[in-house]
Amino acid sequence: MAATIRDVARASGVHVSTVSRTFSAPHLVNAETRNRVLAVAEELGYRPNRAARALTTGRTHNIGLIVADISNPFFPPLIKSAQAQARARDYHVFVADTDEDPLVEEELIQTLAKQVDGVLLCSPRLSNRVIERLRADVPFVVVNRRVRGMPTILMDVGQGARLAIEHLMRLGHRRIALLLGPAGSWTSGEMRAAATATDGVELVILGPNAPTEQGGLAVAAEVISAGVTGVLAYNDLVAIGLIEGLYERGVRVPDEVSVVGVDDIVPGRLNRPKLTTVAMPTAAAGRMAVDLLLQSFDAGATPTLATLDTSLVVRESTGEARK
Amino acid sequence: MAATIRDVARASGVHVSTVSRTFSAPHLVNAETRNRVLAVAEELGYRPNRAARALTTGRTHNIGLIVADISNPFFPPLIKSAQAQARARDYHVFVADTDEDPLVEEELIQTLAKQVDGVLLCSPRLSNRVIERLRADVPFVVVNRRVRGMPTILMDVGQGARLAIEHLMRLGHRRIALLLGPAGSWTSGEMRAAATATDGVELVILGPNAPTEQGGLAVAAEVISAGVTGVLAYNDLVAIGLIEGLYERGVRVPDEVSVVGVDDIVPGRLNRPKLTTVAMPTAAAGRMAVDLLLQSFDAGATPTLATLDTSLVVRESTGEARK
DNA sequence: CGGCATCCTGCAACCGGTTGCAAGAAACAT
DNA sequence: ATGTTTCTTGCAACCGGTTGCAGGATGCCG
DSSP states (O other), X not given: OOOOHHHHHHHHTSOHHHHHHHHHOGGGSOXXXXXXXXXXXXXXXXXXXXXXXXXXXXXXXXXXXXXXXXXXXXXXXXXXXXXXXXXXTTOEEEEEEOTTOHHHHHHHHHHHHTTSSEEEEESOOSOHHHHHHHTTTSOEEEESSOOTTSOEEEEOHHHHHHHHHHHHHHTTOOEEEEEOOOTTOHHHHHHHHHHHTOTTOEEEEEOOOOSSHHHHHHHHHHHHHTTOSEEEOSSHHHHHHHHHHHHHTTOOTTTTOEEEEEEOOHHHHHSSSOOEEEEOOHHHHHHHHHHHHHHHHHSOOOOOXXXXXXXXXXXXXXXXXXX | OXXXXXXXXXXXXSOHXXXXXXXXXXXXXXXXXXXXXXXHHHHHTOOOOHHHHHHHHSOOOEEEEEESOTTSTTHHHHHHHHHHHHHHTTOEEEEEEOTTOHXXXXXXXXXXXXXXXXXXXXXXXXXHHHHHHHTTTSOEEEESSOOTTSOEEXXXXXXXXXXXXXXXHHTTOOEEEEEOOOTTOHHHHHHHHHHHTOTTOEEEEEOOOOSSHHHHHHXXXXXXXXXXXXXXXXXXXXXXXXXXXXXXXXXOTTTTOEEEEEEOOHHHHHSSSOOXXXXXXXXXXXXXXXXXXXHHHHSOOXXXXXXXXXXXXXXXXXXXXXX
């Protein structure tokens, strides 16, 4: 059995409260005593039990990070930067995956609620209503979804969609398909709104689609029969799947159809043709999300909204429109 | 403030112990009382505090999952299957990423120790000695590393390496490069041992390399100057990076050099040429790891060793050796 | 009607820490 | 010598639950 604070107290001949202070408020204990306690603790291999500490302080020094699908390469950079930022602030991050299932998402939040000080909710699949209700259980920062009254990090995918469509139009494309994402996705709605608001383009909207290569593969036939020369896909995975699907049907990218993705994930850079895409500031988002969350702990709740700009990365999957 | 067990007790006119039993041992409390308590609890939005419960029971019903690099696509399938299996057993999984840093890994284990019932340690970068010491703090199951006296899941990468080399030899390759992984990697050692033990092949060993596309890109020049016609890479990411690096230098795969990866990750399937690779049974490994861990809780500690077979998936990155 | 088992509930100690309060000792001021 | 302040430490209650034990109520049996 691991040593407890009482073992250390007994072995060093002081009261448990003195041992406690040695670790959580060292300036309150005499240097000599402190050193003795530390020596004994070291010898016994004592480490404060963070869960027990949390019971009285109300602070676990952990934060939860919930993502819809950990195998989507979009998330790891965000997770990594959040983890790094948290570590620098003496916090730890627990990641959990909801499998794109709102029920699992809700259950996970409930479970995490008492074991973390706050939760980073990335690309949630839950409705705003449910999220607002759950806020009573644990503080949130929401990433990639606008929820009023809550700290939020948005990556301006609407602006990104505009960049992509303008890029395609400059290349002479007039009839463009927009591949939507899954039904509950805020991102998908933003892209649609931005695309619809653009003048001078015939828009064909296809979807909802699964946010994976499978989703892209599955929609390839529809894209061909829609007679478009340019495509803006919900994300890079869909774009990669689409290119694969087009390739299988003898349609060449970018010679016959130009494809733009969103996210700028690693596989897109390795794809052939290399993917033209809207780069999302994921690392910055992860960092800011942690800061916003920690900030929301002590400051009088001032829900902040941060909107991060996206940028277009032109590679090889887009080219001049065929006449 | 969230409702506690005492709030519920007060509001329903029973003692806290009765409320406690209503949730953790319902058969011990009268049906009528139980329903009343449940109704009050529902109304107050009461949920048992799992951390507090863990303090007395010693069971958190959480398990930790530590991986070296969450952005390596090798891990997500393992994470997902572990999570699914855990959920079915009423456990939750917390994932953490060590950034390939042994010190971070150790710190993470210490932190997790009191907040989970056990830890799945995947492809650890720590030395066996340290792992054996940390076992005192928390039960482990180790994946992809042989640690004596501990439950272990191995994927037989030695056998996989043999499959890959035999495949290359059948295609007429005689001079083959083996790209090692990072220094502390058990997997890398196993591959080397298996490759060295194979007769009839001139082996060129290159490395250690970072287990990423960067690692593959960086070693491309060396591969060319080594004058080999076949390559077995530490993993798919390295293989993809290598193919990219060879391509940049005008060397065609598989026409001039054949490349075999290890892992069978998704990007390898999307790569062009599609990657020939040694498929790892990651989903099975995740499932078994959870089972082994849960099993180690109640059973009198019987450290088990499970070795899972790998298989060769032949795609487009290997072909006949040039004469 | 007495004896006994069963069911249900309360009491109180406990898990491993934290923290407000008080008291003794030492240092300092007057 | 006395009063005041500053340090240091112990005491005990508390965080939110769980659980062994005991006792009252009820039902069953002979």
